Amino acid sequence: MxxxxxxxxxxxxxxxxxxxxxxxxxxxxxxxxxxxxxxxxxxxxxxxxxxxxxxxxxxxxxxxxxxxxxxxxxxxxxxxGACERCGNEIDFDRLVAVPYAELCIRCQLYVEEAPRGNGTKR
Ligand SMILES: [Zn+2]
CATH class of the missing domain: 1.10.287 (Helix Hairpins)
Structure with missing residues (x-):
């Protein structure tokens, strides 16, 4: 560790x-x-x-x-520390801010911006 x-x-x-x-x-x-x-x-x-x-x-x-x-x-x-969605490592800075983060910042933004239901088209 x-x-x-x-x-x-x-x-x-x-x-x-x-x-x-x-x-x-x-x-x-x-x-x-x-x-x-x-x-x-x-x-x-x-x-x-x-x-x-x-x-x-x-x-x-x-x-x-x-x-x-x-x-x-x-x-x-x-x-x-691994993103639940894409498997990439979550930035340490992000983990310090949100130690229980499950997604990397890119996936988090994607999930937040994606319309409910289908996340393919905007
Ligand atoms: Zn991710």
Missing amino acids: TKNDQRLRKMLETERRELLDAISHYEVLARQKKPGLGNHMADDGTEAFDQAASLALHRNEQILLSQVEAALTRMDKGEY
């Missing part, structure tokens, strides 16, 4: 720990919050909004966590 790999693994492990912390924090909050206990209508509305916002955040973090864990699994298998 190279020094760069070690650095990326450390980043991924830190990220995973933070995500797990954040997710368990939400779960504690969700259990503590009981709907309908607010005294004022306005408070209820705000709380419902807060809950929706933190739920959305919660879901993002779970998606992120699964990506981070998939990256760590790829690392264990020695497949880390």
Whole structure:
């Protein structure tokens, strides 16, 4: 394992720990919050909004966590850093920015720009 790999693994492990912390924090909050206990209508509305916002955040973090864990699994298998689509190596700079990236920058752009359904013609 190279020094760069070690650095990326450390980043991924830190990220995973933070995500797990954040997710368990939400779960504690969700259990503590009981709907309908607010005294004022306005408070209820705000709380419902807060809950929706933190739920959305919660879901993002779970998606992120699964990506981070998939990256760590790829690392264990020695497949880390290769683009899932074209098999080329993903730039180290990109991995530092997005350690759980599954695609090289070219494929990422292609996937993002490709119209949904068929990706052949634009
Ligand atoms: Zn690629």
